[in-house]
Amino acid sequence: MRQFLAVVALTTVAFAASAHADVSTDPKKAPSGAYAVEPRHTQVLWGIPHLGISDFYGRFEKVSGTLNYNAAAPEKSAVAITIQMSSLNTPVAALTSELAEQSMFDAAQFPTATFKSTAIGRTGPTTGKITGDLTLHGVTKPVTLDATFGGGLPDPFSGNYDIGFHATATINRKDFGIDNAVLNSFTTPDVKLIIEALFTQQKN
Numbered sequence: 644m645r646q647f648l649a650v651v652a653l654t655t656v657a658f659a660a661s662a663h664a665d666v667s668t669d670p671k672k673a674p675s676g677a678y679a680v681e682p683r684h685t686q687v688l689w690g691i692p693h694l695g696i697s698d699f700y701g702r703f704e705k706v707s708g709t710l711n712y713n714a715a716a717p718e719k720s721a722v723a724i725t726i727q728m729s730s731l732n733t734p735v736a737a738l739t740s741e742l743a744e745q746s747m748f749d750a751a752q753f754p755t756a757t758f759k760s761t762a763i764g765r766t767g768p769t770t771g772k773i774t775g776d777l778t779l780h781g782v783t784k785p786v787t788l789d790a791t792f793g794g795g796l797p798d799p800f801s802g803n804y805d806i807g808f809h810a811t812a813t814i815n816r817k818d819f820g821i822d823n824a825v826l827n828s829f830t831t832p833d834v835k836l837i838i839e840a841l842f843t844q845q846k847n
Contacts, residue, residue: 665796668769670717673795673806678710678842680724681805687726690835698835701739703756705730710842712806717792718763722773724840726756747823753781761785773810779819788812788838804844812836 667673685706690698708724728750733739743750760775769792777786793807816822817832 666794667796668792668794670769670792671714673712673714674804674844675712675714677845678712678806679845680706680708681841681843682706684841686839688837690837691830692833694829695831701731701733701742703727703730704732718765718771720763722758722760722775724758728754728756747821748780758786777814780821782819784818786812786814798843801843803846806842808838808840808842810838810840
């Protein structure tokens, strides 16, 4: 058993070392074409200020989506993301249930939130702004994400090419009709969004 575990550990380390060596942070070296969200390695986190002295974070655990990537002109790419609102999770079980209820996200009536890009602008070699329509709680508003290309590499397990992005934004929950008296008593309307997205190449 110990020998087996040692082999597994060495194999994992070898894969990790090989993957790290193959990472390219040049967006033009990633293959153009269709990509899909890799849900096991994609996270959508949100943070709200608690009593004005600390941020409280939660996340959505089920995310899907597509990316049409243009390596020659990344600003011509397009992304569409869908979040399952019932996958909301926080460190406090009672709060998780309350947020899903009608007076908050109302996940029963509005089971998904979506983001569809409408424009992408480059701000640096690996950074850009992604503007799109965010539909949340039945309301659609334009939102701009500050995005960073984290790099790409051939996946050591599937052989497909993977690319990663980090993105942030701040939205006003009241703009989306989430205006709850209890929530208003100890938070401001601003909600921070932090997105870690991994997309994997789709091959015919």
